[in-house]
Amino acid sequence: MLQSLKAGVNLVLIGALMTAGCRRKEGCTDPTASNYCRDCNRAKNEVCEFEYAIAFWFDTTFARYLAQLGVDTLFLRISDPDPQGNPKEVWHSFYHRSEAFLTEPSCEDSKVRKFLFRYRIADMPDVCGGGGGILGGGGSRCWRLSYSAYYPGAGEIRGGYITVGPGSTGCEKVQLR
Numbered sequence: 001m002l003q004s005l006k007a008g009v010n011l012v013l014i015g016a017l018m019t020a021g022c023r024r025k026e027g028c029t030d031p032t033a034s035n036y037c038r039d040c041n042r043a044k045n046e047v048c049e050f051e052y053a054i055a056f057w058f059d060t061t062f063a064r065y066l067a068q069l070g071v072d073t074l075f076l077r078i079s080d081p082d083p084q085g086n087p088k089e090v091w092h093s094f095y096h097r098s099e100a101f102l103t104e105p106s107c108e109d110s111k112v113r114k115f116l117f118r119y120r121i122a123d124m125p126d127v128c129g130g131g132g133g134i135l136g137g138g139g140s141r142c143w144r145l146s147y148s149a150y151y152p153g154a155g156e157i158r159g160g161y162i163t164v165g166p167g168s169t170g171c172e173k174v175q176l177r
Contacts, residue, residue, distance in 0.1 A: 034118065049120050052164050053171035054078065054147070055105075055112040056093075062177045063100035071151040072097050074176070078115050078162075079146045087146060091115040107171035114171070117164060119143055128163050140165055149176050 027037030028048035035049045056076050066074060075094045079087035093113045105112050121141060128142035142165030149158040158176045 047120070049118055052117045052119070053107060054115045054117065054145075054162055054164075055107050055109075055171055055173045056095075056114075056147075056149075056176060057101050057105050057109075057112050057173060058095070058176040059104075060100045060102060063097050066097045066151075066157075069151070069154055069157070071154060071157070073151065074157065075150050075152070076113060077148050077150065079148075080143070081146070090145075104173070104175070107173060112173075117143070117145070119164065121165075124165060128165060147174065 025037070025040045026042045026047075027040030028035050029040055029042075030036060030048045032050065033048040034051045035047070058074075066072075073094050073096055076092060077089055078091040080090045082088045093115075095113060099111065101109075101111070107114070124141035124143055126142050126144045128140060128144060142163050145162045145164065147160060147162055148156045150156045160174075162172065162174065164172075
């Protein structure tokens with residue numbers, strides 16, 4: 001009797017271990033995601049997070065233009081529209097006119113002003129494609145951020161949109177000119 005009870009307990013323990021071992025671990029299986037789960041064997045796209053850098057720079061020609069305007073410091077701003085379409089600032093930085101680049105920098109250059117954007121595909125509010133940005137095709141989900149370079153008193157000097165979404169990885173350089 002005791003032996004059959006032991007065998008029953010062992011069988012239950014083995015069954016519990018096998019069930020736990022077969023449980024499918026959920027997580028992000030996209031290797032380009034910042035929260036990639038190497039051990040996960042089941043994907044849930046809404047948990048994948050991505051990082052994208054937007055790097056701003058300007059050359060000496062633009063620096064001369066700033067000098068003509070009497071602008072010493074150029075301010076940078078990235079905005080993300082709220083659900084009503086009003087701009088909501090999410091990042092700001094600045095350059096002094098003397099910080100112009102002689103040649104086009106790389107995204108890794110420490111002097112480049114960078115905005116690191118972290119996003120989840122499921123949170124993308126816009127439908128983009130076709131024109132502008134770096135995305136191709138129509139109807140894919142994306143973020144459409146606006147940027148502006150401005151100087152208090154002189155207003156906006158340069159501005160535009162940056163489209164970030166599936167297929168956009170790494171870093172996009174925005175030349176102010």
